[in-house]
Amino acid sequence: MPTEVRDISIPRPALPHGELADYELFWRNNYEWLKSRGYVLRARYEPNWKPSWEGTDKSWDKCEDAFRIWFSLNDATRISDGTIVALKQIDERIHPHEADIAQSFSAEPFASDPTNHCTPVYEVLRNPNDQEYVLLVMPFLRRFDDPRFDTFGEAVECFRQLFEGIQFMHKNNVAHRDCTLLNLMMDAAPLYPEPYHPVKTYMKRDFSGEAKHFTRTQRPARYYWVDFGLSRRYNPQDGTPMEAPIWGGDKTVPEFQNSNEPRDPFPTDIYYLGSLIRETFIQEKIGFDFMQPLVTDMVQDDPKQRPTIDEVVARFEKIRQGLSSWKLRSRVVKSRDSPIPSIYRSITHWYRRVTFIVTRVSPVPKA
Template sequence: MDARRSSNNELVAIKKIRRDTHEIQIAQYLSSIQHPHNHTVSILQILDDPVDPDLSLMVMPYLRQCNKPSFGTIGETIDFINQTLEGLAFMHRHNVAHRDIAVENIMMNAQALYPDGHHPVRLNYAPDGIHPVTALPRHDHQIKYYYIDFGLACHFPEGASRYVVGDVGRDTEVPELSSHVPYDAFKVDIFALGNLYSKEFEEKYKDLHFLLPLIERMTKRNPQERPSSEELLAQWVEIRDSQPKHIYRWRLSPKSEPAIGRMINDTVAVALEGINHLKKYVK
């Protein structure tokens, strides 16, 4: 649910959580670490549920799902991969496995895209819920992405085994998930994030072939063949830095888009980009 903090009128999200779970402890632990690669949601407050003594209320900044609105340029995709790989390596470095990575569990602070705000339920409308609003271009603003929902997460003691059991999670394509046979929780995170990159980007859009080497390593069927998150981040930096900078502002062209539609949309995108550049010089 959404609400506003009485102290500063800030829009927040509130999640009800059972007191006997580990989610609050893991979320607070990650939230407490100050580091530029920390892409886990901030925990603002933990409150007692006024009705049910077995529940707590976890208060977080209000965030918006990472792909709403859709990504618009290759550079926006690159930035998303930068941040989510940094965030994964950060969690693993601190011995936390998320275990439920999916597009629904990666959010963004979209305030820069909606300077006058938007309705928390009717997302494409102004705060009044009546007037439609359009997001500003993502590539012209600093957007930060956050992992949320640590309901399945595990925090392992230093040096402890990372093997777990359980066949739950949003990504049902992870091959090793089992309620009986233990598997490496970190390797599940790597597969799930690679699968997200595949489905949300490489399978949908043209001109993202440079993602394939990364995705293929992350989604190996044999978990032991998947690199660590640190190795993947290093590989990604090499891939990213080898891309020419001019492609960053290229429009993401859906593979399903008809040729004539692609030509028209590309022409419009180039024209809008030209207008954007002119606005920077004409006051």
């Protein structure tokens, strides 16, 4: 079970680690109410929290309660079964459609559709004493490319799922409108034998050591699209939808650069997908040239020239079928990998590779 040190936490305000930031007060103030609804936040957000390192010889950076969460996201333990869940704070005055779209895809007949890669919503919590926000209770997910991909087969399965997920949404008349890097997540629970810390994700949840993990080939992962704050559902009887440009995480959309003219949001989703693969795989890693022709078409300046998601899925399937088992089992190497860690990864990769061949493990893992 190889592991790597990688901290993907977001920079926090320059406050003492034993002091809550303003945005954290929401969680402290709602600690008891959430507990009454069946969810317990970590110690940092208890009303009478005292930093665990105070009065001891321990340094704050060795204590799990020193680290702040993302502004609108927190983790909690579900009391009924001990499951770690994510809580997302939503201001419905700003994002009036998010809860509705997320909930609709979590209900039947959508919930059991294997092509549905929209993050499930277990429950929507509304605090009668705090009408400003609602909380979505969801699976606790991890960034889709952390830990790093071991083989091309693992990356190819990721591509299949991310395309399939947007195809599902488009088929059901919903445009994501921000299907970018930070909104593609992974259910990493199968990869980690012990829970990892929600902020310092390379550490165990209790900070007792580094969180070791399996590869996706050993424990296949499922990917999810999250954050439907900019998403919209359309009535196909109204014809092609036209929306004013709205800026998501990717600021390079060609049709938004020099015009506020309303645009069809579905081709923009295609651009986002192509841009994600171009920047995260083709440009940052070696050997993903096989995706270049499809990606080039997906990121064309003229939205009308881009393929539909159905065409993307069909073309990708032909690409996948053309890849050899040798290619699919080959190791993914980043352009900037350092020599010594790369040698170690190569040795451990070859050990796993031979084992998978002998035991007939598929080169393309499917969750």
